[in-house]
Amino acid sequence: MAEDREIKTLEEDLKVQEYSQKLRALRENGVTKLNDARIELTSVKKNKLIDDSDRQKRIEELKKIIEEASVVAEKNKAEVNALSKEAVKYVNSVSREIEQKVNERQKRKMEGAKSFYQKEVEKIKAEGAKREEEIKATYANGDPQMLKSEIDICRYETKSALFDSKSRYLNEIDKAKAARHQAYVDHVQKNRELRNGKAAFGEDMKMKWKDFIRSFTPSAFFLANGLYIAIIIFFIVCIIAAPLRGSGNLLSLPNIFTILEQASTRMFYALGVAGLILLAGTDLSIGRMVALGSVTTGLILHPGMNIVSLFGMPTWDFSPLPMALRVIMALTLSIILCVLFSSVAGFFTAKFKMHPFISTMAMQLIIYGMLFYGTSGTPVGSIDSSIRSLIGGRWTLGVINGQLITFPKLIIPAIIAAIIAWIIWNKTTFGKNMYAVGGNAEAAAVSGISVFGVTLGVFIMAGVFYGCGSFLEAFRANASAGTGQGYEMDAIAACVVGGISFNGGIGKIGGAVLGVIIFTSLTYCLTFLGIDTNLQFVFKGFIILAAVTLDSIKYLKKK
Numbered sequence: 272m273a274e275d276r277e278i279k280t281l282e283e284d285l286k287v288q289e290y291s292q293k294l295r296a297l298r299e300n301g302v303t304k305l306n307d308a309r310i311e312l313t314s315v316k317k318n319k320l321i322d323d324s325d326r327q328k329r330i331e332e333l334k335k336i337i338e339e340a341s342v343v344a345e346k347n348k349a350e351v352n353a354l355s356k357e358a359v360k361y362v363n364s365v366s367r368e369i370e371q372k373v374n375e376r377q378k379r380k381m382e383g384a385k386s387f388y389q390k391e392v393e394k395i396k397a398e399g400a401k402r403e404e405e406i407k408a409t410y411a412n413g414d415p416q417m418l419k420s421e422i423d424i425c426r427y428e429t430k431s432a433l434f435d436s437k438s439r440y441l442n443e444i445d446k447a448k449a450a451r452h453q454a455y456v457d458h459v460q461k462n463r464e465l466r467n468g469k470a471a472f473g474e475d476m477k478m479k480w481k482d483f484i485r486s487f488t489p490s491a492f493f494l495a496n497g498l499y500i501a502i503i504i505f506f507i508v509c510i511i512a513a514p515l516r517g518s519g520n521l522l523s524l525p526n527i528f529t530i531l532e533q534a535s536t537r538m539f540y541a542l543g544v545a546g547l548i549l550l551a552g553t554d555l556s557i558g559r560m561v562a563l564g565s566v567t568t569g570l571i572l573h574p575g576m577n578i579v580s581l582f583g584m585p586t587w588d589f590s591p592l593p594m595a596l597r598v599i600m601a602l603t604l605s606i607i608l609c610v611l612f613s614s615v616a617g618f619f620t621a622k623f624k625m626h627p628f629i630s631t632m633a634m635q636l637i638i639y640g641m642l643f644y645g646t647s648g649t650p651v652g653s654i655d656s657s658i659r660s661l662i663g664g665r666w667t668l669g670v671i672n673g674q675l676i677t678f679p680k681l682i683i684p685a686i687i688a689a690i691i692a693w694i695i696w697n698k699t700t701f702g703k704n705m706y707a708v709g710g711n712a713e714a715a716a717v718s719g720i721s722v723f724g725v726t727l728g729v730f731i732m733a734g735v736f737y738g739c740g741s742f743l744e745a746f747r748a749n750a751s752a753g754t755g756q757g758y759e760m761d762a763i764a765a766c767v768v769g770g771i772s773f774n775g776g777i778g779k780i781g782g783a784v785l786g787v788i789i790f791t792s793l794t795y796c797l798t799f800l801g802i803d804t805n806l807q808f809v810f811k812g813f814i815i816l817a818a819v820t821l822d823s824i825k826y827l828k829k830k
Contacts (some may be wrong), residue, residue: 275475281461284365290358294465297351301344302467310338339373351467358465359653361513366458374455377447384447395436399429440739447484455481494825498768498817502789507795518799524676526799530681534791536747538784539685539740540762541769542692543733545783548766550729551775552627556616557737557762559638561755563612564741566642569651569750571601578652582645594658601745610731612638617730621723635759642752652753663746679742688739693780701728764811767792767818774822790814 281287294304294733312333315326390683403425410418459474493500520526539563544554570577576588653659665677696702707715708725716722739742744754767787771778793814797807 273811281362281457283367287362287461289463290361294467295345297354298344298467298783301340301347302351305337305340305344308333308340312337312663312698334797339762340597355465355467359462362458362461362465366454366461370451370454370458374451376571377451379445381444384440384443388436391436392433395429395432399425399432402429417655432649452481452485456605457500468572494821498795498814498821501817502793503770503816506792508686509800511798516800518801521799522795523674524671525674526795528677528679528682530788530792530795531682531685532794534787535679535681535685536740536744537758537761537765538787539688539736539743540758541765541783541787542688542757542780543740544762545692545766545780546705546729546768547627548763548771548773549775549778550627551707551709551773552620553763553773554613554616554627555633555759556612556631556638557759558613558637558755558757559635559642560609560734560737561744562642562750562752563608563638564738565745565750566646566651566752567604567608568601568742568745569577569654571597572654572658572745573652574655579646579649590655595657598658602739602742605742606735609738609741610734613730613734613737614727617727620730621726623795639678639752641750646752650749653749654745661747663743681746681789684739684743688736689780689784692736692783695732696780701725705729706776708776758810759789760815762787764818766817768814769820770822772822772825773819777815 284704288574312330315321315329315333318326339437352423358696360658403422405419406421406425410421455478459478462474463470513519544557547554570581570587571589573589575590577586580586589600592600612634616627619625619630619633620627654663661680663681665679668676668678670676696705704715704720704725706717707720708722712722715725741755743748748754766783767773767786767788768779768789769782769784771776790811793810794807797810798804801828803812
């Protein structure tokens with residue numbers, strides 16, 4: 272007990288209390304009053320229950336308070352900053368001593384718990400073995416079935432006792448780790464209080480590292496990161512094997528840019544389907560959406576008279592129109608058509624609780640049939656070379672180590688799309704509702720969220736991404752009804768590899784982006800090494816299987 276009293280907390284330190292009181296007094300009529308007044312001002316402006324005249328009167332009063340508090344805050348700013356730095360410096364020095372004492376004490380506790388646990392295990396095993404011998408002696412000449420039954424009961428009770436003992440031991444270890452971690456948490460929280468709520472980057476990073484170390488277990492780590500570790504090892508092997516096979520340097524800048532260029536259009540499809548997977552759904556129509564938008568773009572941007580007679584109608588020639596208008600038409604029509612079909616699938620999913628697997632498969636078949644019937648499967652031809660170079664070309668960066676380095680322009684729209692998707696997912700009410708509906712649609716409905724609206728909205732958003740991606744896809748190859756074959760598998764796999772759970776409500780847009788890059792890099796590496804295209808499907812299949820298996824295990828553990 273004397274040792275407990277020696278470990279003084281920061282709150283008990285008289286000098287820390289003195290610093291806190293001085294800073295509180297200096298901020299009371301300045302920064303503190305200023306912040307409180309600003310919060311109240313925002314609240315009053317939004318409050319519809321207050322009479323207009325009373326609201327205006329209170330707003331004027333608060334503005335006056337803010338003005339006066341600002342003067343006081345500015346006056347005390349230098350003194351507050353100096354005192355705050357001095358206080359934080361003192362707290363850092365005191366905390367080091369406190370944390371050291373806490374760590375030493377908890378270390379002794381953990382050693383004691385381990386020693387007690389080992390002795391308890393030996394005792395339980397010895398008692399179990401002794402009891403088993405007694406049972407064998409008692410039933411030596413008796414019923415063999417009864418002997419087996421009693422021994423099984425004895426062994427079960429021994430295992431249960433060992434399990435209980437281990438649980439108690441692990442609980443003591445967790446409590447000791449939590450106490451050590453809390454000592455640093457108290458340190459950081461006190462510093463934040465002294466800085467008036469401002470966090471320090473170094474402290475935050477150290478806290479995250481300490482929290483990671485405290486909660487780290489090999490099984491949980493490999494469950495969460497095992498697939499990525501395996502993929503990294505695979506890439507390392509490819510990088511080493513490429514020069515040995517005479518394929519050249521896989522990590523050269525041109526190869527990296529080529530991978531990013533190939534990933535750029537696929538990024539749009541993954542960003543679209545990621546929202547559906549977040550809702551515990553999927554989309555099998557992506558490949559046909561790609562063909563739909565690409566064919567539309569190809570028809571409008573084809574130089575001169577089209578070579579395709581759409582649904583038997585006369586061939587079209589859009590070349591007399593201004594190029595800017597044609598580009599806008601192509602992009603707009605691609606988005607509208609993709610959104611139309613995606614919305615139909617979304618309506619049936621949201622309205623009739625139809626699984627997206629069925630509704631999107633139906634759209635896949637409808638689009639597939641319409642495209643092949645309408646174009647007779649004929650490629651629409653190339654896009655006008657001037658606009659192809661402007662949007663889908665490359666910028667020349669220069670010559671490095673004897674190699675001409677060019678930067679693909681398609682990477683730019685992919686980056687913009689990823690940023691927009693991140694903002695929607697993380698900074699909007701719609702994004703929060705997506706997570707809520709994906710996590711538990713019934714609970715979301717009870718809390719006032721329109722499950723129908725969110726579901727349909729996600730499908731529409733997916734259609735917009737598909738439309739933009741299919742428009743850009745036409746700049747990479749001659750479009751036809753068969754364009755985009757199998758793209759849905761790559762997009763879905765990229766999302767799963769990126770950590771977006773098929774169980775719904777779990778995942779980040781950054782995971783989808785990372786998944787696209789990983790999957791595109793995987794395909795490129797295998798092609799670079801000369802691996803047969805058919806065998807590449809085998810690799811992809813194993814990765815998808817592993818990713819979904821790990822996701823399912825994590826989901827079951829959480830349940």
